Amino acid sequence: MSLHVLASFQVIDESEDWIVVDKPAPLIVHPANRKPEPTLLGGLEHLLAFEIQTGGHLGIITRLDRETSGVVLVAKTLAAARELGGIFERREAGKEYLAIVRGWPAADSWECDEPLLRAGELAPSPIWVKQIPHPTGRACRTRFRVEQRFHRNGQEFSQIRCFPETGRMHQIRVHLACGGHPIVGDKLYAADGQEYLEWMETGWTPMLEERLLLPRHALHAAALEIDWKGQTRRWQAPLPTDLVEFIGGKALTRTPGLVIWSRHE
Numbered sequence: 001m002s003l004h005v006l007a008s009f010q011v012i013d014e015s016e017d018w019i020v021v022d023k024p025a026p027l028i029v030h031p032a033n034r035k036p037e038p039t040l041l042g043g044l045e046h047l048l049a050f051e052i053q054t055g056g057h058l059g060i061i062t063r064l065d066r067e068t069s070g071v072v073l074v075a076k077t078l079a080a081a082r083e084l085g086g087i088f089e090r091r092e093a094g095k096e097y098l099a100i101v102r103g104w105p106a107a108d109s110w111e112c113d114e115p116l117l118r119a120g121e122l123a124p125s126p127i128w129v130k131q132i133p134h135p136t137g138r139a140c141r142t143r144f145r146v147e148q149r150f151h152r153n154g155q156e157f158s159q160i161r162c163f164p165e166t167g168r169m170h171q172i173r174v175h176l177a178c179g180g181h182p183i184v185g186d187k188l189y190a191a192d193g194q195e196y197l198e199w200m201e202t203g204w205t206p207m208l209e210e211r212l213l214l215p216r217h218a219l220h221a222a223a224l225e226i227d228w229k230g231q232t233r234r235w236q237a238p239l240p241t242d243l244v245e246f247i248g249g250k251a252l253t254r255t256p257g258l259v260i261w262s263r264h265e
Helices: 040-047 049-053 078-089 171-178 194-202 206-212 241-247
Strands: 010-014 018-023 069-075 094-102 109-112 116-118 131-133 142-152 155-164 219-228 231-236
Touching: 010 231, 018 040, 018 219, 040 049, 069 078, 069 231, 078 219, 094 171, 094 241, 131 171, 142 171, 142 241, 155 171, 194 206
Parallel strands: 069 219
Antiparallel strands: 010 018, 018 069, 094 155, 094 219, 109 142, 116 131, 142 155, 219 231
16 A cells, blocks of 8 residues: 555545645655655545646645644645635634643733744754744744643643744744743753754653653644635634543553545545
């Protein structure tokens, strides 16, 4: 069985212009310059083979990190990609994420507008993708609202709804870490990034599990809303099992994996 057939995702909604899917972690969106592995794009190319053969062209509109789960919007044609891209460039889309963070924020709602800059632009950095707050960085703004505060094994955690108003790389993760409430499982921003370097070298280990608690960062693209051809479209993806189990204080029963894709009729 070819790798792209093994990509795991569920179709939320579909039209002649776009398809919306719920992407699990740790499924990667695009092929990476590493060993061959299943990708969301490969799975969609298999699912939409007829559309592609008859002139369609897939374009990922909302990209998610490997470890981020949730709603992904994909254009089926070049014309739809241009129109959808314009909606996001004009910041007319409503995006909502759910994050599980360490600690209990003092406020029930707040915002962060720290500009972000790639660390490697200031000085040599062992982690090329890492972003840092910096006055000369790119404008960036995120609003936050506490959904619930809870305990797990005697420690304080919170579930936060995040509303990014810009689309900078890692902005939700960095902005939460800036406020002293890093996302659970975040190898890059929960501390100084050493967990990420260790994970790249050794893979997931009991020592990393003790420090990070989850094998992926607890961030989920929960909802996306746009106006399309005179109608408001809102798509939602439920919180995945691993994060539900974490909030519920349960031992994790599985690590997110890759299974056959499914499509609603």
